[in-house]
Amino acid sequence: MAMIAKVMRILRRDSLVASRDSMLIIILAMSVLMAVGIQLFAPGIADSVVRIGLLDDDTADHAAFVAEYARVERFGSVAELERRVAKRDEIAGMVRSGDGYEIVVQGDEGPDLLNYAKLLNALYELGGSRDDSTASVLSFGKAVSPIKAKLANMLILMMVMLSGMTISLGIVEEKSDDTISAVNVSPVSQNAFIVGKSLLGGLSTLASIVIALLILGYRGVNWPMIILVGLTSMVLTFIIGFLQGLSSTDVIEAATGVKMTMLPIAGSIAGYELLSDKWQWTMYWSPFYWAYKANDLILTERADWPTVLLCAALVSGISLAIYLIAIPRIREGLS
Amino acid sequence: MKLASAYRKEMTIAFRGFYFYVEIVIALILLAVLLLAVDEYPEGREKEYAFYDASPAVVDAVFAELIEEGTLVPGEPEELTMKPASFEVVDEAAGTSARYSFDDARAVAARTMLEMDRATGRKKKTIYLLDSEDDLLRLSFSSGGVGAVIRPGDDGRLYYRYILQGYETERVSNLLYALHARSLDELGDAMDGQAVRSLGPVDRLNARESAVPLFVTFAGSLMGFFIVMAYLYLDKNEGAIKAIAVTPATVRTYLLSKTLVIMSTVLVSSSIVVIPVMGAKPDYLLFYPFLLATTFAFAALGLFVASFFDSMDDAFGTLYVIMIAFMLPAFSYLIGSFDPVWLRFFPTYPVLQVFKAVMLGKTDVPYALAVLAGFLAGGAAILLAAEARFKKTLTV
Numbered sequence: 001m002a003m004i005a006k007v008m009r010i011l012r013r014d015s016l017v018a019s020r021d022s023m024l025i026i027i028l029a030m031s032v033l034m035a036v037g038i039q040l041f042a043p044g045i046a047d048s049v050v051r052i053g054l055l056d057d058d059t060a061d062h063a064a065f066v067a068e069y070a071r072v073e074r075f076g077s078v079a080e081l082e083r084r085v086a087k088r089d090e091i092a093g094m095v096r097s098g099d100g101y102e103i104v105v106q107g108d109e110g111p112d113l114l115n116y117a118k119l120l121n122a123l124y125e126l127g128g129s130r131d132d133s134t135a136s137v138l139s140f141g142k143a144v145s146p147i148k149a150k151l152a153n154m155l156i157l158m159m160v161m162l163s164g165m166t167i168s169l170g171i172v173e174e175k176s177d178d179t180i181s182a183v184n185v186s187p188v189s190q191n192a193f194i195v196g197k198s199l200l201g202g203l204s205t206l207a208s209i210v211i212a213l214l215i216l217g218y219r220g221v222n223w224p225m226i227i228l229v230g231l232t233s234m235v236l237t238f239i240i241g242f243l244q245g246l247s248s249t250d251v252i253e254a255a256t257g258v259k260m261t262m263l264p265i266a267g268s269i270a271g272y273e274l275l276s277d278k279w280q281w282t283m284y285w286s287p288f289y290w291a292y293k294a295n296d297l298i299l300t301e302r303a304d305w306p307t308v309l310l311c312a313a314l315v316s317g318i319s320l321a322i323y324l325i326a327i328p329r330i331r332e333g334l335s
Numbered sequence: 336m337k338l339a340s341a342y343r344k345e346m347t348i349a350f351r352g353f354y355f356y357v358e359i360v361i362a363l364i365l366l367a368v369l370l371l372a373v374d375e376y377p378e379g380r381e382k383e384y385a386f387y388d389a390s391p392a393v394v395d396a397v398f399a400e401l402i403e404e405g406t407l408v409p410g411e412p413e414e415l416t417m418k419p420a421s422f423e424v425v426d427e428a429a430g431t432s433a434r435y436s437f438d439d440a441r442a443v444a445a446r447t448m449l450e451m452d453r454a455t456g457r458k459k460k461t462i463y464l465l466d467s468e469d470d471l472l473r474l475s476f477s478s479g480g481v482g483a484v485i486r487p488g489d490d491g492r493l494y495y496r497y498i499l500q501g502y503e504t505e506r507v508s509n510l511l512y513a514l515h516a517r518s519l520d521e522l523g524d525a526m527d528g529q530a531v532r533s534l535g536p537v538d539r540l541n542a543r544e545s546a547v548p549l550f551v552t553f554a555g556s557l558m559g560f561f562i563v564m565a566y567l568y569l570d571k572n573e574g575a576i577k578a579i580a581v582t583p584a585t586v587r588t589y590l591l592s593k594t595l596v597i598m599s600t601v602l603v604s605s606s607i608v609v610i611p612v613m614g615a616k617p618d619y620l621l622f623y624p625f626l627l628a629t630t631f632a633f634a635a636l637g638l639f640v641a642s643f644f645d646s647m648d649d650a651f652g653t654l655y656v657i658m659i660a661f662m663l664p665a666f667s668y669l670i671g672s673f674d675p676v677w678l679r680f681f682p683t684y685p686v687l688q689v690f691k692a693v694m695l696g697k698t699d700v701p702y703a704l705a706v707l708a709g710f711l712a713g714g715a716a717i718l719l720a721a722e723a724r725f726k727k728t729l730t731v
Contacts (some may be wrong), residue, residue, distance in 0.1 A: 030656060050506075055393075068509045086534055089667070089674035097530060103620075107533040114531065119514075122525035126517050132489065135495040137508040137517035139380055141425045162655065173648045219653070254647070263361065267368070276378055302416055302477055313577035 010194070031159055031208035035215035038151045042097055050116050053081045063103070065124050066094065070116070092117040100125060142301060144218070149299040152216050154229065154269060156289065156295055161210050161265055163201035164237030164244075171245025172254045173258040177237035201241070202234050216287075218299065225298045225308045232312045236319035237261075243326050272296070287318040337585075341592035349596050354562065358600050362607040365550060369423070369612055375541040381460035382478055386471040392466070397493070398448065410447035410461065417441050417473045424472065424498065435472060443470055471521055472498065492518075535723035540694060547612055548690035549665060552683055557604040557627060557661055559597040559634035564641040564650060566593050586725050590718060594634040601630045613694055624695045629686050629705045631728075634716030640716045642724035682710075 050070040054063055055078065068074055073091065075081040085106050088114050093104035101124070102116045103112045209230050213221060244257035264286050272292050273285035283289040294311035297303035349355045387394040401407045421436040445463040452459045467470045468484055475482030475498050482498035497511050498603035514522070540547075605626055609617065640657065665683040667674050668691070678684055685706045694696040 030652075033656075034659070065730045069506050069513070082466075082534060083549070087674075102530045102532055104532050104534065107535040115526070118526040118529040118531070119510075121529050122522050123513050123516075125525055126521060126722065130512045132516040134492050134513050135497060136426070136428065137497045137499060137511055138424050138426045139461055139499040139501040139503075144478060145502040158659075165651070165655075169651055173646065189525065199658075219665040260361070263364065274377065276380055279372075282372070295369070300479065302479070302493075304420075307418075 028194065028204060028211065030162070031155070032210040032215065034158075035154050035212035038148065038155065039216055050113060051089075051091040052117065052120070053084055053091050055081060055095060058094075061125065062094075066120060069120055069123075082146065094121070096261070137291075139238075144300065148216065148302060149296065150273070152299055153212065153292055153295045155212055156209050157233070157265055157269070157292060159205050159212070160230070160233050160237050163205040163234065163262060164241035164261060167201050167241030168245040168248070168254050168257060169240060171242065172248050186325050202231075205234060206230055222298055222303065225303055225305075226295070227306065228312050229291055229294045229298070229315070232315040232319070233287065236287050236291075236315060236322070237317055238321050238328060242330060243322075246330060247331075268292055285318075287315040290314045290318075337588050338591055338595075341588050342595045345592045345596045355566075355600055358604045359607065362604040363552065364578050366608050366611055369543050369546055373543045373546065375543045376452075376455040376457045377542050378452075378457050379459040379461075382480035383460060383462045384465055384471045384475050384478075384480055384482040385462055386465045386468050386482075386484050388468070388484060393487055401448075406450065407448045408451055410449045411462070412444050412446055414442050415463065415474060417443070417470065420473055420476060420479065420717050422476050424471075425501070435469070437469070437473055472649050490560070518542070520568060534624050540691065544616075544694060547609055547694055549668065550627060550689055551605045551690055552629075553662060553665070554667065555601045556629040556633050556686060557658070558636040559594075559601060559630040559642075559682060560661075561654060561658060562593070562600075563593055563597050563634040563637040564646060564654060567595070567638065568647040568650075587718075587722050590638055590722060590725065593638070594631055594718070597634045598630045599628050601626065609694075616696050617694050618696050618698050621700065622690075623697055625689055625693065625703060625707050627652070628710045632682075632710040632717070635714040635721060636720040637719040639724070642721050642728065676706070686710075 001321055016284070051073060052066050052070045053073045054066060056074050056076050057075075063072060063074075073084065075084060075093075078095055081095065082104060085091055085093045085104050090109045092109070092113055094101045094117065095104055096102075101121050103114070103119070103121065105114055206227065209226070210223075213226065240261055244254060244261070248254040248257055252320055265288045268283055268286040268288035269292055271280070275282065290311040294308050294315075295309060296305070345392060387397070398407065398409075402409065417437070418440050419438050421434075423432050423434050425432045443465065445465055448462040448464065450459045450462065451457070463474070465474070466553070471482045471484065474480070479500055484496040484498075486494050488494045493515075495511075495515055497508075499507065602623070609622070640653060641650060644653070661683045662685055664678055664681050667678050667684070668687045689703045689706050692703065
């Protein structure tokens with residue numbers, strides 16, 4: 001009981017200090033701002049598959065046809081349309097030429113855009129309605145697009161990373177204020193100090209993750225799974241934050257450490273998203289990979305408890321291994 | 336002269352410190368990852384699941400035709416595992432839905448067909464041929480891939496029942512309906528006959544090269560913003576800044592020397608990645624001035640922001656928000672069709688655009704020089720503002 005009381009005292013003290021320099025508010029505000037940003041712009045990212053530029057004097061029939069399959073932009077002249085096509089994003093133009101339409105492209109687009117434009121032209125030429133089609137379309141009724149889920153997942157990892165950085169910088173600050181040595185002559189044990197220092201970052205990060213997911217519309221997400229993965233990945237970040245904070249003698253080293261932490265996190269996300277199945281094993285060493293994978297499955301409604309528990313166990317196991325290896329350094333840093 | 340001596344002193348300190356070498360190590364790690372782990376033309380990871388509700392002879396005939404025309408290549412059979420799952424399949428057009436529940440976990444061996452990219456010869460997508468509709472539904476639901484049940488009709492045409500995830504736009508289903516309003520042969524011939532006019536020569540960065548503009552922008556230019564603040568607070572903590580008051584060096588010399596150290600570090604770390612990956616392709620005469628100008632401007636901004644805070648801890652929240660905001664144009668860079676107007680007002684947007692053109696070696700030189708001049712002038716103005724603020728606080 002006495003230990004818990006001491007931990008809570010450190011948490012209260014940290015909350016007071018954090019509220020003075022507005023760090024806590026910034027962590028929460030960041031998550032809200034970024035969640036609102038994703039909510040506003042994710043539909044734009046997901047729905048901007050193909051863009052086609054048409055002239056203002058194009059026939060209403062053709063324009064309506066193209067709009068059924070692509071996002072349409074209109075231009076007053078061929079020169080204006082060409083200027084738009086020449087810009088860096090991907091858009092193909094369609095200009096009337098004889099009986100059909102000529103496709104105008106910049107030349108450096110992916111092959112899919114050109115093929116899509118050709119397909120639309122071919123479909124328009126051949127005619128044929130939905131009634132002639134031999135296709136029918138069913139769905140699983142999933143509401144959340146994978147892009148939104150990926151952005152939300154990155155946001156969660158970013159929040160977790162931010163709390164680790166806060167701990168690291170907080171410890172460097174304590175070192176420069178010489179408060180760490182003061183802890184050693186106080187009745188607070190080193191373990192209580194570590195837990196107490198981590199609690200504020202942990203609680204604010206968990207709160208910001210929950211708020212962000214609520215804003216993003218994930219009300220029906222499996223919350224126990226999200227909290228479990230959030231907690232386990234946070235333990236890891238705390239250990240890294242502590243290690244960096246204690247081993248950094250000054251703020252430039254802590255800042256360098258922050259940059260170093262970004263590498264495995266960004267690498268794990270890139271590895272999970274970009275590597276082919278046969279190369280995924282190369283990322284198995286990274287606990288951030290397992291955290292990202294678990295969140296991905298949960299947010300896209302494909303998760304099951306055995307997989308999530310396995311991912312959480314791997315994150316915890318790797319974190320524990322790092323902690324055990326690092327105990328001497330943490331003790332040394334605190335003494 | 337004072338600046339040269341201050342710069343030499345700062346560089347000597349930087350060489351003794353940890354940060355300079357970390358930058359080099361990070362650049363070397365990224366170089367190794369790019370060269371060893373990133374394919375120039377990566378294989379597509381898209382998966383589709385198909386179940387042919389027809390006799391094996393019909394299925395073989397369909398694929399023999401597609402293989403012969405080079406659209407598909409037979410792949411190795413793969414074992415696919417299915418977990419217990421429960422889901423609903425909705426037919427919006429008919430207004431009906433059906434519930435499926437599977438309690439068992441099972442594995443199936445599936446034949447595969449690979450759709451190839453004719454330009455690069457790499458796999459675009461893998462099509463798994465399954466033996467039952469239930470397997471198709473379970474795999475499509477759990478992996479997020481499109482599923483299609485195909486059966487020959489009495490009229491001799493093939494009928495397709497697509498199973499999408501549900502978040503796709505109406506345009507996607509419109510296209511699926513339209514695709515099968517005519518025979519695929521007829522469509523293919525009509526597509527081949529389309530007139531196409533290209534505005535410029537076809538030139539693209541491959542997957543490996545595409546990472547380079549991102550690296551030089553975010554780990555190069557923009558990192559100056561972050562690190563120059565750390566350098567400044569280090570001097571503040573150690574009281575070194577106050578010593579300036581009793582030396583002939585001015586605040587401007589001090590700030591410029593810090594900026595020059597960052598520029599030198601970025602010059603080295605960016606070269607480590609750019610030269611081995613890009614070789615002789617980039618326009619180096621434009622690359623280095625542009626890299627230095629943008630690093631200078633972001634470092635000046637870092638100094639200006641730092642002038643409002645007493646410690647790195649205080650400044651961290653603001654720094655983090657600005658860094659994240661500046662990274663947003665990366666989405667537009669990576670997703671070519673996502674290019675909203677508001678994103679173009681972020682300073683990193685033109686930086687990415689110019690670096691990409693420079694890497695291709697086909698820069699719009701007047702535009703690049705205009706952006707460069709803008710960053711130099713903006714950086715100088717911000718540095719002057721930072722100097723004015725620091726004159727009041729730094730040397731007291």
